[in-house]
């Protein structure tokens with residue numbers, strides 16, 4: 001396939017971390033080789049769960065986290081939280097197109113606040129949301145579970161969807177990362193990489209393991225093996 005190969009990035013989802021020790025948990029996954037910190041924001045409205053907001057993002061920065069923080073907004077409305085998260089130290093901000101009134105405006109708002117912008121696709125969200133947005137996006141996030149909870153099973157139909165997004169990114173000629181989120185494990189990360197993902201969110205598979213470094217290294221080895 002004729003696309004630029006980007007270094008694979010591993011993004012542990014802190015949803016599965018021990019929240020009572022969050023700073024230490026984030027330090028530990030970064031020391032174990034993680035590339036960015038995936039930060040799941042849920043509002044008990046767009047998704048049936050309630051998690052963490054800008055104060056926690058800011059606390060991680062104050063704790064000394066310098067790695068990129070990848071804020072995945074599962075909230076509606078979206079726009080007023082963009083500024084709050086940018087101020088709190090977010091690096092990447094993604095949102096679901098169904099959750100905002102004006103998708104193009106929300107993407108622009110994320111950029112105005114100096115962050116990288118991503119659009120998130122639920123398993124049943126059609127890719128035509130990319131028709132008029134891909135030229136503005138820094139990354140595309142495909143959900144391989146329905147959003148709301150960690151520890152769910154990877155939905156296999158996402159592999160074909162990954163291939164379709166990868167083709168669109170290649171055709172665009174733009175530098176856009178393709179991130180996958182939900183049910184990613186050592187056992188399936190190779191086929192996910194082969195389908196076109198270059199950025200891998202993993203919550204329970206990393207934080208549920210006793211050895212973070214061994215797990216992240218096993219993930220990287222499986223990705224490298226799939227590229228051969």
Ligand code: DX5
Pocket residue numbers: 013015016038040072145146147148149150151152181182183184201202203204205
């Ligand atoms: C689900 C979240 C995911 C979740 C992934 O709505 O967006 O980031 O934490 O968890 P695992 O890797 O356990 O499926």
Ligand code: ZN
Pocket residue numbers: 013038039040072181201
């Ligand atoms: Zn997520």
